[in-house]
Amino acid sequence: MKAETGKRRRLTPEQRERQIVDGAIRFFAEVGFEGQTRELAKRLGITQPLLYRYFPSKECLIERVYNEVYIKRWQPHWEALIIDRSRPLEERLVTLYREYTRAIFNYEWVRIFMFSGLKGGNITERYLSIVQDKLFVPVCTELREVAGLPSTDEVPLEPEELELAWNLHGGIYYLAIRKWIYNLPIPEDLDGHIERVVHSFIEGTPVTLRWHFARHDV
Amino acid sequence: MKAETGKRRRLTPEQRERQIVDGAIRFFAEVGFEGQTRELAKRLGITQPLLYRYFPSKECLIERVYNEVYIKRWQPHWEALIIDRSRPLEERLVTLYREYTRAIFNYEWVRIFMFSGLKGGNITERYLSIVQDKLFVPVCTELREVAGLPSTDEVPLEPEELELAWNLHGGIYYLAIRKWIYNLPIPEDLDGHIERVVHSFIEGTPVTLRWHFARHDV
DNA sequence: CGCATAGTTAATCGATTGATAAATTGCGGC
DNA sequence: GCCGCAATTTATCAATCGATTAACTATGCG
Known part of the structure; x- marks a missing residue:
């Protein structure tokens, strides 16, 4: 009942966070902020609870997306x-x-x-x-x-x-x-x-x- | 366990349907099509299953909203x-x-x-x-x-x-x-x-x- | 008044949601 | 090589979603 072997890749927190933010920007831009965390995780090739290790809530992730997109x-x-x-x-x-x-x-x-x-x-x-x-x-x-x-x-x-x-x-x-x-x-x-x-x-x-x-x- | 007496208003099917469509237009315009049928029903002052007496699905109601808004x-x-x-x-x-x-x-x-x-x-x-x-x-x-x-x-x-x-x-x-x-x-x-x-x-x-x-x- | 029709409701189902806890596994340091 | 920490996963919860069922009640007709 485990995931496909070899798929589990351990990244540094910085890499993983960046991957999540970039994926979230693309994902929410496509489907809107009602997009589901499970679907986002699937697109990233990770599991959904992992999102919550990096962002305490969906709302916080959205806030991060705002900042990334508008700043700079x-x-x-x-x-x-x-x-x-x-x-x-x-x-x-x-x-x-x-x-x-x-x-x-x-x-x-x-x-x-x-x-x-x-x-x-x-x-x-x-x-x-x-x-x-x-x-x-x-x-x-x-x-x-x-x-x-x-x-x-x-x-x-x-x-x-x-x-x-x-x-x-x-x-x-x-x-x-x-x-x-x-x-x-x-x-x-x-x-x-x-x-x-x-x-x-x-x-x-x-x-x-x-x-x-x-x-x-x- | 009944509803508050006197609140129940019996309308003709035509009146009720029009009320639902008008309310749905306003509601979906405000919150988007992910808006929930329970919330729509609450705003209309009716119960949620009543929506399904007039429209077989949420998708059909949305389709009706499109037609009402764009036609004419x-x-x-x-x-x-x-x-x-x-x-x-x-x-x-x-x-x-x-x-x-x-x-x-x-x-x-x-x-x-x-x-x-x-x-x-x-x-x-x-x-x-x-x-x-x-x-x-x-x-x-x-x-x-x-x-x-x-x-x-x-x-x-x-x-x-x-x-x-x-x-x-x-x-x-x-x-x-x-x-x-x-x-x-x-x-x-x-x-x-x-x-x-x-x-x-x-x-x-x-x-x-x-x-x-x-x-x-x- | 009584009965049928239809508008309306409470109660609930199965699927899905965001979020959490605990178990598992990969990786660096010794 | 193996040990320990942390990254990742499995399993699951409580809430909420669209949708269904059956019971309730208001209205019109005779």
Whole structure:
């Protein structure tokens, strides 16, 4: 009644823990957090109680998965990139979203983020508030300059402006949702697509901003 | 050992079935399809076995929820609206997305659609293929005309063009995801936001299209 | 009033869940 | 080589899942 001989492999705690965490990320990304510990163990080729030697509860393992997935993906230099006026804003945005999609666009990140949002908590809210403060606000500040409008020091940023940055971001992120959640094909040439989308943004948004403020100030 | 007197309410089968379906839509939208039948019954104020008098299995109830949510939301006149060249394209798109968001932007639709996508199946794929054929393709056809480019009869639609329509759509739909999945605030003035986004689209996309074809044909 | 029909319920079953305790086995140090 | 510790497994528990059965009770018809 023993396991198949030779299958039992004794790893160091560090190796085993890493194996469990990596497997859990993949597993929960696929089936959601209601996925069963027995099924996870089977995929890892270990027994279910062994999971509980490394993590006191399923909830703790999930918490660990969150941390592994969200930490270390953010590139602080993005914030400097956006405000580097030695390059055209269009070029900066293309670079930003090229790198952003390379960092974020993958099966595990997109699906775990969505499961996490549906579940509740406030993990997604916290993450996106950072995105807004570190990316969208500076982008809008730069947009003011490109559009020939007063700086944000003189005229505070309006929610309507922020929404235009959210819209650019949402259109791009929707690609990831299409691919990893709706299981639909997306362009092979992602970089080319980003170039076109950012080009449309640069051509259209400053005009809209001036249009908005002109109506607004009347 | 009987239930509390007076609580028992006898409804006609039609009323009871409707009550169960409506409650199930709300319930599964909130917690996902792993939500338990006992909890659903409790929220409805009935006992769990009664669910099985109306639906042979949980899976059948879920199937019914799908049909209730997705059927009857699509407005066939949208397809005619897009190609009505007696009005400016910008006005047509604003009208379209005003109506589209009124029809689709609600808690149940957005969350059940997302749960359904994560679960797999092909419900989301089928729906979105309709959206592409009925909305995005005609929009791109109209864009050709606005941009002064050859009609789609002469030069077939390219995937890159379709992606620009997907991008507009994704940016707008991302608002719904922010609100009902990430639990973030979105603009109160949704119609005004749509006006600005569509304006940016009309200002930026034709330029990008000509830019794209110019590079392309070299 | 009485009876049949049907809506509703309590009680329960077998399978599965997260989690635990105890037995087993692999590996490094002597 | 073998000894001991710790990694891993077997066996199992209590709770909970979807689903079933049989009994209970409200309503309409005569």
